[in-house]
Amino acid sequence: MKMSDRKRKILQIVVDEYINTAVPVSSKSIAEKHLTDVSSATVRNELASLEELGYLTQFHTSGGRVPSPQAYRFYIEELMEKGDLSEQDLDYIERSFSGKSNDVEHLVRSVSKVISELTDYTSVGIGPHADEERIRNIALLACGEGRALLVIVTGERILRDSFIEIPDGMTNEELENASRVIAKLFEGKALSEVKDVEEEVLSEFGQYRQVMHEVIDALKSYTRPRDEDVVLTGAEKIFNHPEYDDIENVKNFLTVISSKDKLAEIIGDENDEIQINVKIGSCDDAEVPEDCSVVTATYSAGGKNLGTYGVIGPIRMDYHKVITVLENVGKALEGIIGNKQNDKNEKKDKKDE
């Protein structure tokens, strides 16, 4: 059965209406409010047909219709009316990123916060994978008996750090030397390349082989995302949506978002080629819990990855708003990070003259 224009129109009305009101929509309301040229009986026929096509379901015979996941997908791809954010929202984005925030952790937090505030959904963010970042500087700093702090700075203004046990009797000078040697060895390398040079590097080190071993282990550990990299904002926002008047749903939701691991899986597992990605529970992705939708975007600016962000919420989600917010945040980030880089390049150019 083909999808007539009228069917499309009606489907769009149903989805729009349901997203706005959370109430199953009836043939009568459609005929009265949106399709005044036909009767409710006609609409009823169309609805029955859309139901047969798998786009609509009803909880019970006298309860109006509700979009199926398939309908949401179709809606997002073909039906949704485009339209930008309000001036107010755009302003808010602008103001939020114009400020200081000079390292990735803060950036991740503020991006996540902005998304949550504007969409009114719970937002998740995960910073950029460190895998492909190149090491800019690396140092071992003395910090009391038997221990040194390993600091790694990468091109992406990311830094990670951890403690390394050092042998007794290693002096501060020796440590500084080791630090310098290590810096030389790894500068310019991507974290993902560390394992390739592992053998080679270790063989060069006699005396402090053990220290080197720890350094390499630490470096390798940074290629895996850690709990701390996943930020969650606005968990309480779910109570603004009536599906979470039901305790079971809240329980489900809270259990999922309590595990940073699970969140990372849900968020992180997206296709790089698609800028904005929508996963609808029980339909697109096993990780996403039933009754939940997850919309994510992976940002980059100046060719650099800035992490993946998104919202998690009920399937009846305001996809238009969410997607528009994600798009605009992306643009804003690109603008800001882009400009900063340009500034820098200009300065550099000036210097080079």
Next chain:
Amino acid sequence: MKMSDRKRKILQIVVDEYINTAVPVSSKSIAEKHLTDVSSATVRNELASLEELGYLTQFHTSGGRVPSPQAYRFYIEELMEKGDLSEQDLDYIERSFSGKSNDVEHLVRSVSKVISELTDYTSVGIGPHADEERIRNIALLACGEGRALLVIVTGERILRDSFIEIPDGMTNEELENASRVIAKLFEGKALSEVKDVEEEVLSEFGQYRQVMHEVIDALKSYTRPRDEDVVLTGAEKIFNHPEYDDIENVKNFLTVISSKDKLAEIIGDENDEIQINVKIGSCDDAEVPEDCSVVTATYSAGGKNLGTYGVIGPIRMDYHKVITVLENVGKALEGIIGNKQNDKNEKKDKKDE
């Protein structure tokens, strides 16, 4: 009216029973299960009297009695039966801390996790205040155009970090020099002392006054606790307790724990002299939400503060279990940290010989 022994006994039974079952307890059940030598009518008289004294309340006339906040407090201070954790739980604590974990952030996380797992309540932890920690090492590391990473290592194996803008044209060598000078200036100082020497230090710096200014600002900022310092574990645990079958309570709870600021206030605001602190909502502390109890402990080992940890949950909380867990975690930490320090001192002593 004085509190007879029998009243105490009955009150203890009511609180114990209610904590275990979450069901208001009746005179009949007390007489049958615990006080077989008297009749329910006698118990009833005692209950009425305890109610008059403010220890018990009832939701409705035929609903049995429930302890008041005042009763819980009395229970904790005088009635609660002492008794240690099971072998199994002690083992779990042992195993959890015997491992690697070599910096504060990991420690905070694992302590919080252990507490949440063993008590079955949501746990909050906040790392030690940096105020009084002495700076061990401080360094500025180059990391791309116009920016340097400020790394601070304190005696408490804590480290904090942030980025500093540096002037154009400052070379790596200059940076290393500045780094060394700064390290000399601040080594051994407590973070809380930084503001005292601010003027003096700034006046010594001509050329790189601006850099120094940023360094000092950063140092000062570490005396305030940051969102990242507050960790939350086991939020989903509340669903194991029937008071959170009610959506309103969940909403309340989730809203509170979503704000790290609020959490920090609730947790952090305790009296240093008391090792274990119990706050019962709407009775002890304005910060603690109505219907919630918060039990916290501030740990230290070898004279050093290790942070404040606790659980947040319903007023009908298993105080005995919670307090015992907190005590044992404290002991375990003291044991481990203490030993490590001893090891080190021994090594040092040997070297000195």
Next chain:
DNA sequence: GTTAGCACTCTCATTCATCAAGTGCTAACG
């Protein structure tokens, strides 16, 4: 001081009737 007995109160689950909403179907219409 303790107890048995009983009336009283309140909750909870069940039943029943009613109402409103919305559909599906059928028959009629243009």
Next chain:
DNA sequence: CGTTAGCACTTGATGAATGAGAGTGCTAAC
């Protein structure tokens, strides 16, 4: 053949009535 009016049917939601069960408070007797 698409559209429509009309109507029977289904279902959930609401509220009143009811009875059972639990627990208390009070009184009078021990």
